Amino acid sequence: MDRGGSQKKRHKAVANVDIISNLPDVIKDKILCCLPIKEVLGTCLLSRKWRYTWASMTELTFREDDFDLGSSIEEGETKKFVNFINMVLSLHNGPILKFELNARRVHLLSAGGHIHRWMLMLSRNGVKEIQIRTKIWRNHKIPSSFFSCEELEYACLQGCIFQLPPLFTGFKRIHTLHFIDFCATENNIGELVASSPNLEKLILSRLLSFADISIHSTKLKILRVDGMFKHLSLVTPHVSSAVINLQVNTGYVPRAGCNFNLSQFIGSLLDIENISLLGHAFECAAHGILPGKLPRLLNRLTEITLEIDLGNMKEANAAHCLFQVAPNLRRVELQLIYRGYAAPTSNFWDSIDHQAGLFNNLDTVILSNFAGSCAESGFLKLLLEDAPVLRIAQIKDNNKLDKESLKRLLKMRRASKDAEVILL
């Protein structure tokens, strides 16, 4: 190509022209946002054009780990980190769209700490994304100015507690809320969700709740809750993906006092596509679901993951209910456990009507921690006989399976020609 040749020549002619400085500001900003903040500040030494370029960058990420402060957690050690942030914020010019603070020492975030001033500044700068993380499990109070960040779209807060200010008008634009190590003593989460009309994603990681949390939202699409809880009530009709992983720690909340209204939750669902009920979520709720009580078919539901004791009549029954309302189920994963209840129901799954077509569209089944008990074998037998398009049945037995059970397992009749039983 002759054009290529001339192009090369032209390139040589302009070889010493400074091209990066003349890139559009958005691109320079993008480049700076990809760099560690200390290097970003270093660009002020490059040339006149770069002198204050850094000062208008839109994303600020401060990681205490980037500052070689030694291992001491003394307050004085953090001074340099704090000074640095103060300096950057005081010289910054223009909107700050993202602010991420990764503080190792939580006192930075303590009441009256620097975070209050920073948050106030952010709230005045139209911040859209705030991430505050800390490595120490200690609660810090979110500055009230956080709630005046009207442009906020994304928030990820770790180890915090908060109180909604009396005149809080809600985050109109927020679409993702992520709380890590969140300790709930009242239903402020529920209130926050209720006042965030466009919230689509709610993640509560390592929740520790002493309160009655009730979350009602018609916008929510993705929901993840894991942690210890006391009372949890979820009404989220348009959630498409839900993971509920509830642990009961008797040290915090008495086991009997725990209550998760699963039937209400499942009853509220309309658009669910995949659901995971882990930990004690299924156990606590199992007695709430009775056959025939679920109001409607969940046609979009294709994936179910359960942590379940198949030998427990109530849980088995509840699982059966779920399978019944999910005609398009393609993938089932059961994490089998034995919760220590007496009286295993050996014949529950044998008694299920094979003509019901429970697993008509099932493609994959994964059973982990398979011990080969009557209930578990019964379920697997039903499934293999009743799933015409099954391709994969993966069984993880943790070496507990004896030869007899294995033989029985392999003998089971399979409705699907393509069904492959994989033992791991």
Place this chain on the structure above:
Amino acid sequence: MSESELAVIKPEALKTYIWLQCFDGSIQQVEDEVAMFCPMICREIVKNGTGSSKNHAISLPERVNPASLSLILDYCRFHQVPGRSNKERKSFDEKFVRIDTERLCELTSAADSLQLKPLVDLTSRALARIIEGKTPEEIRDIFHLPDDLTEEEKLEPLKNINDDPRIRLLNRLYAKKRKELQERQKLKDVQVQEEQKDERSLDELLCFINGDGGSGGGKAAKSKKKNKRRKDQAKNPPKADSEPVNKEGAVCVVPRKVDNCNISRLPCQSPDIQDDVEDPFEDADLDDGLDPAMKEELDREVEDFARRLNSVWPERMHLEQDRRIESHIGGNGSLQRFTGSEDGKQRRFVDVELGRELKTKLATWHLSVGNA
């Protein structure tokens, strides 16, 4: 552009090729599904119906040169094919940005003007990786950036961080002074005089004015040296008969030296100046030749300057003005006593205060902000 959009457009457009025209006038034909991968081109086709023939070619933005365009089309050609795994796409991307830096910049700019966001992200990240971990000098070399900032300016933005740069400067001065002191003790110079002490502070004052900017450092170093000087004097009692000569010499030599070295602004110049000044016979017979009225005026100016010296940094940024004063200082001996006594207390305070933190701060300084 999403695939569903493509599917909607395709049947009604029914064309297999799109004509594109670069800013330099060159026209080329591109498969439509490739071209439509760029939102800007896609919009042109849908909204304006251009690109269907050579005469109605889509004119591309100025920033898209033929070389960048052919790269962009390569990128689109690969990524518009559905069903490629993430791993495949990633490894293609990695290889794709292994081009020389200049072309990478052009490509970034061209992709931006075609609103091809994934490519803009990719190339921006690649540029960031090039910059990461490099010294300013290296970055300047790579991107042909002009080194058009003065030393002062390079230090200046960092001044605002906290005391660190000043402390670094101070440390540098301390090291110099220590060395100097050692040398002087070896020489056992007998010509150290009362006036010389003052002259020395003037000398440093000049040096500071000449532009090093690190006022804290300047001040503290000055007093430190003064202390050392006192020690020297204790060892070597002043010789009364050589006093006038020294006085004259000191006062007169300075301006000449200033003229010689006022281009360089770093404090490391000071020992040199001083060495020269200490030669009592050099220019000993020169006279400043100022009349009393003018001296009075200079005294005022110097007083003003000394006040500024004690004030905070931003107020001291009027270098032009300071330099003007500096030339006067050189011509007048009376100001030395003034500055010497005025800051004494404060300097000592600075000394103790900064000296304590000096080591620890210095050690971490280099890590804390760039490679200033």
